[in-house]
Amino acid sequence: MHILILPAGFILWYLAYKAKPIINDEISLQWEERNTNKRNKLSNIINESI
Numbered sequence: 001m002h003i004l005i006l007p008a009g010f011i012l013w014y015l016a017y018k019a020k021p022i023i024n025d026e027i028s029l030q031w032e033e034r035n036t037n038k039r040n041k042l043s044n045i046i047n048e049s050i
Helices: 002-019 026-049
Strands: none
Touching: none
16 A cells, blocks of 8 residues: 555655746845855855865
């Protein structure tokens, strides 16, 4: 029985993942920019300490 349940679960997960909407609004762009700035600051701190 588990042999049938696991592949069905993966197929349903894949279909749900492909069906999720892509959101490119201004809020997500600001969030992405903020995270990029944080990553740059952290990499600068690490590079300066080395």
